[in-house]
Amino acid sequence: MLSLKKLLFRGGAPTGLPEDVRASLDAWRSSKAPALDDLHFHTRYVVVDIVSSGLDPDKDQLLGIAASSIWQGTIQPDDTFYIDFSTLDGEGAAVDRQLMAFLLFAAKAPLVTYHVPYVGGFLQRAFNERLGLDFQPQWVDMAWLMPAMFEEQGHTVMPLDHWLECFGLDSGEGRRDAMANTLLLGRIFQMLLVRAVGKQIDTAARLVDESRASSFLRRTH
Amino acid sequence: MTTQQQSGQEMVVGQMETALRQNGRNRMAGHTVAFLRNHAPFNKMKPEALQHFAEKAQIAFYPAGSEIIGPAAGNVRFFYLIESGKVQARQAGEVTVTEYSILSLGAGEGFPIGAVTAGRPSTNHYSAVTDTFCYLLPAEDFLALMSSSPEFNLFCTRYIASLLDQSRRQLQLQFAQRASEQQTLNSPLAGIGARSPITVTPQTVLRAALETMSQAGIGSLVIAGEDRKPVGVFTRTDLLERVVLAQLPLTTPIGEAMTPNPFMLEEHATAYDAMFAMATHGIRHVLVTDAEGHLTGVVSERDLFSLQRVGLRQIRQSIDGARNVEALQQAAADVRQLAFNMLAQGVGSEQLTQFISALNDALTRRVIQLNLENHNFDGIEWSWLAFGSEGRDEQTFSTDQDNGIVFQPPADADVAALKQRFLAYALDVNKDLDRCGFPLCKGNIMASNPQWCLTLDEWKEQFGTWIRKPHPDALLNATIFFDFRSLYGKAELADAMRRHLLALTASNPMFLRAMAKNALDVEPPLGKIRDFLTDLEPDAPGKIDLKKYGSRIFVDVARIYAMASGVHNTNSIQRLRLASQRLNIRGDEVNAILDALNFIQLLRLQHQYLEGEPGKQGDNLIDPETLNELDRRILKESFRQARKIQTRLKLDYQVN
Numbered sequence: 086m087l088s089l090k091k092l093l094f095r096g097g098a099p100t101g102l103p104e105d106v107r108a109s110l111d112a113w114r115s116s117k118a119p120a121l122d123d124l125h126f127h128t129r130y131v132v133v134d135i136v137s138s139g140l141d142p143d144k145d146q147l148l149g150i151a152a153s154s155i156w157q158g159t160i161q162p163d164d165t166f167y168i169d170f171s172t173l174d175g176e177g178a179a180v181d182r183q184l185m186a187f188l189l190f191a192a193k194a195p196l197v198t199y200h201v202p203y204v205g206g207f208l209q210r211a212f213n214e215r216l217g218l219d220f221q222p223q224w225v226d227m228a229w230l231m232p233a234m235f236e237e238q239g240h241t242v243m244p245l246d247h248w249l250e251c252f253g254l255d256s257g258e259g260r261r262d263a264m265a266n267t268l269l270l271g272r273i274f275q276m277l278l279v280r281a282v283g284k285q286i287d288t289a290a291r292l293v294d295e296s297r298a299s300s301f302l303r304r305t306h
Numbered sequence: 307m308t309t310q311q312q313s314g315q316e317m318v319v320g321q322m323e324t325a326l327r328q329n330g331r332n333r334m335a336g337h338t339v340a341f342l343r344n345h346a347p348f349n350k351m352k353p354e355a356l357q358h359f360a361e362k363a364q365i366a367f368y369p370a371g372s373e374i375i376g377p378a379a380g381n382v383r384f385f386y387l388i389e390s391g392k393v394q395a396r397q398a399g400e401v402t403v404t405e406y407s408i409l410s411l412g413a414g415e416g417f418p419i420g421a422v423t424a425g426r427p428s429t430n431h432y433s434a435v436t437d438t439f440c441y442l443l444p445a446e447d448f449l450a451l452m453s454s455s456p457e458f459n460l461f462c463t464r465y466i467a468s469l470l471d472q473s474r475r476q477l478q479l480q481f482a483q484r485a486s487e488q489q490t491l492n493s494p495l496a497g498i499g500a501r502s503p504i505t506v507t508p509q510t511v512l513r514a515a516l517e518t519m520s521q522a523g524i525g526s527l528v529i530a531g532e533d534r535k536p537v538g539v540f541t542r543t544d545l546l547e548r549v550v551l552a553q554l555p556l557t558t559p560i561g562e563a564m565t566p567n568p569f570m571l572e573e574h575a576t577a578y579d580a581m582f583a584m585a586t587h588g589i590r591h592v593l594v595t596d597a598e599g600h601l602t603g604v605v606s607e608r609d610l611f612s613l614q615r616v617g618l619r620q621i622r623q624s625i626d627g628a629r630n631v632e633a634l635q636q637a638a639a640d641v642r643q644l645a646f647n648m649l650a651q652g653v654g655s656e657q658l659t660q661f662i663s664a665l666n667d668a669l670t671r672r673v674i675q676l677n678l679e680n681h682n683f684d685g686i687e688w689s690w691l692a693f694g695s696e697g698r699d700e701q702t703f704s705t706d707q708d709n710g711i712v713f714q715p716p717a718d719a720d721v722a723a724l725k726q727r728f729l730a731y732a733l734d735v736n737k738d739l740d741r742c743g744f745p746l747c748k749g750n751i752m753a754s755n756p757q758w759c760l761t762l763d764e765w766k767e768q769f770g771t772w773i774r775k776p777h778p779d780a781l782l783n784a785t786i787f788f789d790f791r792s793l794y795g796k797a798e799l800a801d802a803m804r805r806h807l808l809a810l811t812a813s814n815p816m817f818l819r820a821m822a823k824n825a826l827d828v829e830p831p832l833g834k835i836r837d838f839l840t841d842l843e844p845d846a847p848g849k850i851d852l853k854k855y856g857s858r859i860f861v862d863v864a865r866i867y868a869m870a871s872g873v874h875n876t877n878s879i880q881r882l883r884l885a886s887q888r889l890n891i892r893g894d895e896v897n898a899i900l901d902a903l904n905f906i907q908l909l910r911l912q913h914q915y916l917e918g919e920p921g922k923q924g925d926n927l928i929d930p931e932t933l934n935e936l937d938r939r940i941l942k943e944s945f946r947q948a949r950k951i952q953t954r955l956k957l958d959y960q961v962n
Contacts, residue, residue, distance in 0.1 A: 109320075160365040162334050162338075162361055163362075164327075165331050182317060182322040186319055186325075186326050189323045268334060275367035276367055276437065279367070
């Protein structure tokens with residue numbers, strides 16, 4: 086759906102955007118990002134997971150986005166979000182609106198996921214191709230943070246299933262859909278926040294920093 | 307979902323966001339529902355109810371060792387359903403509300419059902435034993451679910467009902483503990499008998515010592531040195547043998563008349579040791595000392611006797627065989643003790659109050675009989691009537707006298723003179739009853755009052771006047787006098803009164819309406835904001851009069867329905883049961899009402915026994931704050947039942 090043809094056709098420029106999307110995008114660009122110096126409890130985190138046709142953000146297709154917010158210590162059922170691109174058959178304006186809707190939903194909150202290069206890679210390409218947006222949110226990468234926070238469980242980056250197993254959250258139902266994954270990530274993230282506070286990482290800004298640092302350290306050393 | 311997306315063409319971004327949020331919510335709810343389906347009672351609930359739960363339930367994490375909710379957290383805002391992990395419930399405070407003190411909860415179990423239902427702080431501390439995830443359903447959604455889902459409602463109601471059951475058992479346990487504390491012969495002497503007994507020194511002259519005994523109303527005296535070490539005892543027997551018969555001058559020091567070397571036991575010796583010593587040495591008192599030999603108490607034969615369980619049969623025998631009021635006084639104390647034992651054994655308030663009434667009846671009858679030895683009414687038909695709570699078989703531990711006499715003068719008799727004889731007799735009975743622990747009626751509703759010592763015709767006329775002219779005094783009298791029962795003598799006279807009364811009420815519907823209006827004057831003390839109104843009695847701020855604002859409401863309503871449906875019984879529970887059958891009130895509805903009345907009565911009994919000072923008339927004033935959480939909740943529910951029957955009465959008699 087987000088194929089090379091469409092990329093060429095659109096030329097990477099947002100000129101063909103529907104009017105409402107363009108207006109929303111402009112408003113979004115000029116909106117202020119929430120301050121990240123507040124305690125976790127008061128910070129709205131958006132946990133996000135995607136569905137894709139493969140693992141390569143440059144070649145494979147983004148098929149869906151599932152997101153849920155964590156705010157005041159809980160996963161909020163009325164602050165969740167789900168896009169299924171597969172039913173749209175690449176229809177242009179609707180895809181643009183859905184991506185824009187995700188931006189509105191996330192509202193520049195720090196995004197939490199597992200493996201930022203994978204999730205972030207697909208999102209970045211989609212926003213770039215469709216909306217001409219260089220999507221650079223504040224990422225919290227649990228793949229790197231988990232071993233840093235739960236040293237006793239392992240020192241290296243491990244598949245998500247490993248952590249689910251560690252914490253007994255493995256539902257054992259085989260393949261999970263993106264929303265199930267997001268909700269599991271949300272649960273693990275709540276556990277992670279407790280550990281983070283124990284290590285004086287008590288604000289979103291510090292958590293984002295820690296995420297960057299741990300991924301940098303572990304990649305380079 | 308697909309319809310929303312197909313129409314995506316026409317949507318603007320804002321609408322799209324809303325639609326996609328809805329998608330997200332549906333998906334998340336789907337996962338929550340999948341969890342709920344695996345657990346009772348959710349597996350029995352309808353899909354809409356589950357969806358409602360799932361769309362509102364947040365997910366929260368509690369690390370091992372953290373408190374999830376406790377009494378200090380204020381009113382409970384969420385119903386917690388454990389998704390994974392283990393939670394421990396621990397009772398706050400020292401008083402155990404439920405039978406468990408620590409309870410472990412696992413996946414699929416919810417808490418705190420009682421507190422969230424009642425919208426108040428939790429009584430328990432709930433803390434995560436292991437890492438725990440919970441679904442948090444906001445309290446308002448919980449309540450909405452309770453009202454929309456019958457299955458969920460049933461589950462929660464049953465849960466609360468099981469708490470009620472636990473509360474009742476807890477109450478019994480409390481009594482049982484006290485009973486065993488009081489009753490075992492293995493208990494140490496430190497807790498038995500008189501503390502700090504009166505002592506005199508051996509140098510005290512007899513006159514002074516005897517005056518001390520007389521003033522204190524005691525039959526024996528301990529003689530101890532300045533160091534409070536006992537050197538002897540002096541009893542009435544000694545007085546007779548060593549003083550009076552020996553013609554000892556009253557100026558003699560008591561040391562010369564006492565029995566020296568009294569038998570002593572240390573405080574940690576048991577009641578059994580004391581009993582054994584009394585049997586072996588033929589003594590009636592054992593002095594109790596501390597380890598240094600200082601006097602700390604005296605245990606008498608009588609103290610030990612009361613340790614043994616008093617049986618119903620023995621009491622009946624001692625009542626029926628009593629030759630004088632003194633013997634009956636002891637029997638009255640035994641009745642109280644036995645009633646208490648029965649409370650401990652878990653006898654419900656309905657049976658218990660009837661049982662107290664039955665023994666009190668026997669006692670009263672014996673007093674009536676004993677006094678007949680001095681008054682002769684041969685050849686005259688008469689009956690001693692019990693009114694009020696005694697008339698209803700609903701006596702609690704502290705009930706004053708409400709009685710009267712009905713008599714049928716022979717055709718040629720001088721009614722006025724006969725009445726004088728009955729009044730003189732009644733006065734003796736009233737006084738003796740007072741000595742047996744039934745205080746004289748403050749309102750003078752007693753047989754010795756000429757107003758309530760009437761011939762059958764006078765009673766009929768009196769009833770007729772009250773019913774035809776139901777002014778406030780008449781209505782007040784009706785609430786006391788219409789609950790009558792024959793206690794002694796010709797029961798047919800009371801039956802005739804009742805038939806007359808029911809015929810009168812049946813033909814005067816306005817009277818019942820006035821009674822209904824009167825019964826609705828007092829409302830159960832339920833607050834709009836607070837749970838209870840505790841400032842209704844100016845003399846007792848912070849307290850609720852459980853009689854005035856509790857049981858009396860039920861009693862008044864029961865009386866009206868009984869008279870309306872021609873029920874002859876006077877007992878409120880029987881009245882409500884029988885009247886409800888005649889008036890087609892649903893069985894479960896009546897049972898809920900009766901449970902409420904029983905609970906209030908049980909609380910009254912408990913209060914009177916556990917909090918009343920021994921030997922003093924107990925009251926009905928309870929401070930709801932001192933009740934445990936559970937009793938408070940049940941009391942509130944009981945008051946709701948009171949409001950319910952009042953509402954019914956209001957409708958039935960169209961009182962506004």
